[in-house]
Amino acid sequence: MLFNSRGVSILLALSIGIVTTAFLSLLEGVGTTALILTFILSSSSSYLLISIVLEFLFFKEINKLYEVFNKLGEKDYSFVNDLETQKSFNPLRKINQEIFSYAANKQQEIDELKRMATYRREFLADVSHELKTPIFAAQGFVYTLIDGAVKDKKVRGKFLKKAAKSLDGLEMLVNDLLTLSHIEAGEITMHFEEIDLLALVEDVFDQFEGKTDKKNMSLQLDKSYEGPINVIADYQRIYQVIVNLISNAIKYSDENTEIVVGFEINQKEVTIAIQDHGAGISPEHIKRIFERFYRIDKSRSKERGGTGLGLAIVKxxxxxxxxxxxxxxxxxKGSLFSFKLPVEKEPEPYVPIADEEGE
Known part of the structure; x- marks a missing residue:
């Protein structure tokens, strides 16, 4: 409920009119008509003055405070930027602005903590689920061998290979988790140097030659490029990015299709684009594909393998x-992933070096 200055103004104005008329009645020779006029004039002028003062200096700011608290309840923080741009010499308004900003910041902190708590719960659930699958698979094969299947050479070799494959998947998952954790914590330093993107991509093509042959797919450049395509980047990390993107393109593309890598070169940067002709990604999934463990089709993703962390690491x-x-x-129809890398290093800031005498 918002405050109203009208009732308070009337009460104060009547009080001033009564007091003023009472004092005037003590003077000799003052008639009833003069007293009535004095009461009317003093009350009305006091009402106008008091209502203006209360409305613009007090009640208006209190009403704004109520409005802001309502917005906070609705998690609408748009008013914070407006308050920061407003300047006023009204001390009450300045106090209100401080209260508004403080309340909004605290509410945003609470919302962020809630979001992070939800994120942690989901992450722990995802990690537990992803770790459980290869561990249980390996356990099943090992215990089957212990229960007697080890005596059968054919079964023994088959189960040992499957157990080893499950453990390889577990190792890959742990390595990806460690890599992602170190990157996010800033514990991995990027070693920037001049690298040849064209040679890097051709090396990745060679790595996937066996996989593409099985699906009768082709990896190719969009056109012929002359000479090296040099950029400033960390070779190992960009190699990892290209591997992850092409690996995903192979997994989610149909047989007898092609994956095309292209470069757009200008004076300041090079854009690398990887185009596949697979199932494509719907808009609601595009917003989330870089989240850890997010899978568009979880059942089919399990069949294709992977840890669910590749795109998060790429990002x-x-x-x-x-x-x-x-x-x-x-x-x-397919998907196109692209990113840019600089052609040259940014110049180091100039730091003057003092001479031997320290001048």
Whole structure:
């Protein structure tokens, strides 16, 4: 309920009119008409003055405070920026602005803590689920061998290979978790140097030659490029990015399709684009594909393998290079992942060096 200055103004104005008339009645020779006029004039003028003062200096600010608290309840913080740009010499308004900003900041902190708590719960649940799958698989094979299957050479070899495959998946998951954790904590330092993107991509193509042959797919450049394509980046980390993106493209593309890598070169930067012709990604999933363990189709993703951390690692590595990953996709036609890398290092800030005499 908002405060209203009208009632308070009337009460104060009547009080002033009564007091003024009472004092005037003590004087000799003052008639009833003069007293009535004095009461009316003093009351009305006092009412106007008091209502203006109360409305603009007091009640208006209190009403604003109530409005802001309502907005805080609705988690609407748009008013904070407006308050920061407003300047006023009214001390009450300044106090209110401080209260508003403090309350809004605290509410945002509470909301962020709640969001992080939810994120931690989801992350622990995801990690537990992802670790459970290879561990249980390996346990099943090992215990089957212990229960007697070890005596059968064919079964023994088959189960040992499956157990080893499950443990390899577990190792890959742990390594990806450690890599992601170290990157986010800033414990991995990027070693920036001049690298040849063209040679790097060709090395990645060679690595996936066996996988593409099985699906009758092709890895190719969008056109012929002459000479090296040099950028400033961490070779190992960008190699990891290209591997993850091409690996995903192979997993989620149909047989008899092609994956195309292209470069857009200008004076300041090079854009790397990886285009596949797979199932594509719907808009509601594009916003979340860089989250840890997020899978569009969890059942089919399990069949294809992977840890669910590849794109999260890609995102963090590219951000550590001062860039970001862009995604455009059409369901049923394919997806395009792209990012930019600088051609030259930014010049180091000049620091004057004192001479031997310290001048």
């Amino acid at each position: 963090h590595i590219i951000e550590a290079h001062g860039s970001s990953v862009s995604v455009t996709s059409t369901v049923g």
